[in-house]
Amino acid sequence: MLRKRWACDMGFNVGTLLKDYDVGKLSIATLASHSALQIVHGAKLEGFKTTLIAKRDRLPFYRGFNHLVDEYVVVDEWSDICSQDVVRKLKELNSVIVPHGSYVEYVGIECAENIPIPIFGLRTLFKVEANQKLKMELLSKAGIPIPKTYSLDEAIDKLVIVKLAGAKGGKDYFIAKDKEVITYKLSKLVEQGTIRNFNEALIQEYVLGVTAYYHYFYSPTLNRLEILGADIRYESDIDGLKRLPPNTYLEVGAEPTFTVVGNIPLVLRESLLPKILDYGEKFVKTTKEELPPGVIGPFCLESIITKDAEIIVFEFSGRIVAGTNLYINGSPYSYLYWNEPMSVGRRIAREIKTAIDKGMLEKVLT
Numbered sequence: 001m002l003r004k005r006w007a008c009d010m011g012f013n014v015g016t017l018l019k020d021y022d023v024g025k026l027s028i029a030t031l032a033s034h035s036a037l038q039i040v041h042g043a044k045l046e047g048f049k050t051t052l053i054a055k056r057d058r059l060p061f062y063r064g065f066n067h068l069v070d071e072y073v074v075v076d077e078w079s080d081i082c083s084q085d086v087v088r089k090l091k092e093l094n095s096v097i098v099p100h101g102s103y104v105e106y107v108g109i110e111c112a113e114n115i116p117i118p119i120f121g122l123r124t125l126f127k128v129e130a131n132q133k134l135k136m137e138l139l140s141k142a143g144i145p146i147p148k149t150y151s152l153d154e155a156i157d158k159l160v161i162v163k164l165a166g167a168k169g170g171k172d173y174f175i176a177k178d179k180e181v182i183t184y185k186l187s188k189l190v191e192q193g194t195i196r197n198f199n200e201a202l203i204q205e206y207v208l209g210v211t212a213y214y215h216y217f218y219s220p221t222l223n224r225l226e227i228l229g230a231d232i233r234y235e236s237d238i239d240g241l242k243r244l245p246p247n248t249y250l251e252v253g254a255e256p257t258f259t260v261v262g263n264i265p266l267v268l269r270e271s272l273l274p275k276i277l278d279y280g281e282k283f284v285k286t287t288k289e290e291l292p293p294g295v296i297g298p299f300c301l302e303s304i305i306t307k308d309a310e311i312i313v314f315e316f317s318g319r320i321v322a323g324t325n326l327y328i329n330g331s332p333y334s335y336l337y338w339n340e341p342m343s344v345g346r347r348i349a350r351e352i353k354t355a356i357d358k359g360m361l362e363k364v365l366t
């Protein structure tokens with residue numbers, strides 16, 4: 001079970017963390033990056049105080065949004081957020097941390113999951129997300145269709161994508177067809193110190209089709225799963241290769257890479273939505289079983305939709321993804337649920353507010 005393997009003894013639970021808090025004065029805190037502006041914007045709309053933990057060099061940019069920020073906590077390094085000084089300051093401000101897509105990457109897994117500040121979301125999911133293999137195991141347990149995974153001991157009979165650990169926006173991933181090429185490239189990455197050994201890489205079937213990323217929100221207070229939006233990652237240079245005549249990139253020796261440069265909005269065929277909701281529900285159910293209390297708030301399933309309308313999920317994110325920044329004023333889907341402009345940032349704040357009203361705060365924080 002994932003739960004047994006990843007049980008982490010943090011020596012506290014959220015109830016003890018909240019004991020010293022004035023719940024009427026919560027401040028929504030996040031790292032000044034990724035989707036921070038959306039998060040503080042949403043928090044303000046719902047009447048919360050806000051805190052941005054900002055690196056000194058980014059401060060001038062965020063100061064331009066002073067009307068959305070009550071407090072800045074300035075750090076020199078992201079990992080400083082686990083220092084005693086910063087933790088004390090965050091506690092004084094009655095902070096709840098909203099972890100976004102860059103949170104674990106910036107502060108490191110140890111700090112991310114052990115920080116003694118309430119987190120909106122499921123802490124124990126961070127470690128699963130940081131490990132490509134466990135990530136796929138969780139999806140597979142949920143019964144969500146995933147690409148085949150290969151080991152170097154077996155025959156590789158299809159085009160594969162080789163992935164490294166951590167959310168680095170596809171950095172150093174490569175596509176290959178031959179085992180020799182994979183072994184050669186992985187050896188280079190070990191030599192460069194990018195990975196320690198071959199086991200850190202995930203060798204996954206490369207699925208043909210188009211990419212589609214779904215933004216879900218699971219609400220413990222309403223016991224409801226919402227689809228709040230969808231996007232396409234715009235990735236260089238894989239998305240640019242189609243601008244070349246077919247096969248020319250092979251001639252010039254270009255190797256497709258997957259560096260994210262932005263996000264493009266997507267509205268899906270309505271007939272695909274029931275399946276997409278079903279995948280999301282499977283994910284919620286499995287995280288409840290494997291990593292109780294289960295996923296809380298925003299998560300994303302990342303997929304390829306094939307020409308036969310099969311949806312194959314190649315990874316997930318257990319936090320708010322940057323593609324939600326497209327819908328700061330709500331998406332075509334969030335409008336249907338809420339009939340008011342509802343970004344994911346605002347939805348997070350609404351959930352915390354509802355939890356306070358219903359006396360369920362401990363159900364949305366870990």
Ligand SMILES: Nc1ncnc2c1ncn2[C@@H]1O[C@H](COP(=O)(O)OP(=O)(O)O)[C@@H](O)[C@H]1O
Nearest residue numbers: 147161167168169170204205206207258314315
């Ligand atoms: N199995 C796959 N088949 C086809 N393309 C894939 C597959 N897995 C990933 N990709 C492409 O590679 C990109 C980065 O992969 P992903 O697993 O999402 O890594 P990251 O953790 O960097 O987001 C995806 O956005 C997608 O374009």
Ligand SMILES: [Mg+2]
Nearest residue numbers: 170302315316
């Ligand atoms: Mg991804």
